[in-house]
Structure formats: C-alpha cells, structure tokens
Amino acid sequence: xxxxxxxxxxxxxxxxxxxxxxxxxxxxxxxxxxxxxxxxxxxxxxxxxxxxxxxxxxxxxxxxxxxxxxxxxxxxxxxxxxxxxxxxxxxxxxxxxxxxxxxxxxxxxxxxxxxxxxxxxxxxxxxxxxxxxxxxxxxxxxxxxxxxxxxxxxxxxxxxxxxxxxxxxxxxxxxxxxxxxxxxxxxxxxxxxxxxxxxxxxxxxxxxxxxxxxxxxxxxxxxxxxxxxxxxxxxxxxxxxxxxxxxxxxxxxxx
Numbered sequence: 001x002x003x004x005x006x007x008x009x010x011x012x013x014x015x016x017x018x019x020x021x022x023x024x025x026x027x028x029x030x031x032x033x034x035x036x037x038x039x040x041x042x043x044x045x046x047x048x049x050x051x052x053x054x055x056x057x058x059x060x061x062x063x064x065x066x067x068x069x070x071x072x073x074x075x076x077x078x079x080x081x082x083x084x085x086x087x088x089x090x091x092x093x094x095x096x097x098x099x100x101x102x103x104x105x106x107x108x109x110x111x112x113x114x115x116x117x118x119x120x121x122x123x124x125x126x127x128x129x130x131x132x133x134x135x136x137x138x139x140x141x142x143x144x145x146x147x148x149x150x151x152x153x154x155x156x157x158x159x160x161x162x163x164x165x166x167x168x169x170x171x172x173x174x175x176x177x178x179x180x181x182x183x184x185x186x187x188x189x190x191x192x193x194x195x196x197x198x199x200x201x202x203x204x205x206x207x208x209x210x211x212x213x214x215x216x217x218x219x220x221x222x223x224x225x226x227x228x229x230x231x232x233x234x235x236x237x238x239x240x241x242x243x244x245x246x247x248x249x250x251x252x253x254x255x
Contacts, residue, residue, distance in 0.1 A: 026106045031186075031193040032098060033211060034114045034121070037200020037223045041242045042089040042120055063173045068142075072158040072166055079169045082136055083150060091124035094199065094241035097249050099125040104253050111189050113182075115201065115208060117171045130182045132208060138170035178207070190215040199241050203227025222248070 036046035061067050062078045098121070102110045112129045114121055117136040121129055139148045143165025150169075151159075159167045172178060190196070196217040203209050204227075212219055212232035221233045222244050230236050237244055 026104060027109060028105070028194040029189070029192060030101070030105055030110050030195045030197065031189045031215075031217070032101070032110075032112045033196070033198045033201065033208065034098075034112065034116060035199065035201030035205075035223075036116060038092075038094050038241050039089070039116050039118055039120055040200070041094060041240060042092045044085060044089050044118060044120075059174060063171075064175055065173060066175075068166075068168055068173075072168070075168070076158045079136060079171075086118045086120075086136060089118070089120060091120045092242045094245045095120050095124035095126070097246040101249050101253060102127060104249075111185075111193075113186050113189075113208075115205065117169075130185060132172075132178055132182055132186065134169075134171035134179075136169050136171055139167040140170040141165045142168050183207075186211070187214070190217075193217045195220070197222070198227070198233070199223060199245065201227055203229035220248075 036044075040046050057078065061071070062075055068075045098112060102112070110128055112121060112126055113132050114129060115133050117131065117133055119135065119137045137150045139150055139159070139161075140146070141148075141161035141163060144161065144163045146161055146163070147170055148161075148167070161167050190211055191214075193215060194217055196212065196215050196219045198212065198219070198221045200223045201208070203212075209227075209229050212229050218235075219233045220235045220237070221227060221230060222237050222239070222241050224238060224240065226236060226238065237248070
C-alpha cells in the first residue's frame, strides 16, 4: 500500500490527518466518483486497462450507435454475456463501505456518481446515486425512449419494445453525450461539496476526468494505480479499494 501526498503535505503524520476533523462532521457535503476499479475487485473485467474488455473485443463493433444499427444481434450477445457476469458478481467491501459512509452523513449531504454500468452499488444498498454512463441492467427503446428493467431472456432476439422499436442496453456508448440532467447535478455538487473522493478510475474518460479540476473540495483518490489526472488530487492512496476505503472511512468518519 502506498500513499502519495501532493502540495507539500508529506509532513503530516497521517496522509489524512489534516482533514479528519472536518470529515467527521455529518453535515459536510461529500461527493464520491467510482470507476471500473471498484467493480474489478468483485471479479468484473475493466474495459480500458490492459487485459480488459476492449483488449478482447472491438468497441467499434459493440459500443457505438453505428454498431447497433449495423448488427444489433452482435451487440446484444455481448451485453447479455456481460449481464450474466454482473449477476454472478457480488458487492465487495469497498461497495459496502460507501453505503456506511452514506448512512453516516446527514440527509442530502452525500452523492455517489458512478461510471460503472453494473448494479453492484445498488445491490450493496446505495441510495443517492447517479449512473453517469447509464446501466447495463436496464433497456431503453431506440424508438420511443421508454426505459425498462432488463430481462434474463427475451421472446425475440434482438428484443423489441411494445411500440415495435428495438430495445438496446441503457448505456452511454462512444460518441453519445451524457445525460444532461445527471451531468448538471454532478456539476452542481462539484461546485458545492466539501470532499470529492474518487475510487478506481483511470482519469482518462472525459468529461468525468475533468471533475477533479472543477471543484475546490478536498480531493482524495483511491486505487491500485495513479490515474492520469493524479495531479488534481491533494491525496492519492494506492491499494485495493476493498482494503483502503473501509480503513479510510473508519479513520475519518468513525463509522
């Protein structure tokens, strides 16, 4: 486990000693951003890292509107397999620690923004959450925009909505914009939060990678490797999120 402190804070006896007093305050405003690294500890392959999904599959053929228009069957086969993997996975200690953190904070003082399209946060018990890249566990009609919970199987393949339009996974594909309402909520929190905690992201997926530069909050990163935007954080703590995060929350919040 490695702790790296930026901004002349290496003299602190603990990497987080300088922020402990404020963080215990249940009325502090805390925003958390999670990436694929937190789900990887539950056995789900990441997409971008070496050995990840996009090393095995071509995202151009599976994760773009053009790919879906060209071959919806191929896209659906990929996502049905991903759904099976997600259903087999279980929330890990990092997911559970974030639930404890949310319960510790006063109502309206915690927001989790997840880049992950799995449902591990929800199954762990997380309540106030934005899925900034959508959810692989939901379907959306490509014609009318209706959103439905996913099914284990479909009567026809590729599946269709009652209106006759093709259903697709409710995820943000390459070349598609983020949901404007979700993005506005995230930006509003960035401008007003006291703490911005980022877990398991690569720091190279935009526009989310820019979040760290758009807030004046105390910024902490936790993950196995330094993200590409690591210079934006006051504290970078390297290690498994399932080990580091529960310890951090217990230290700073006494939960």
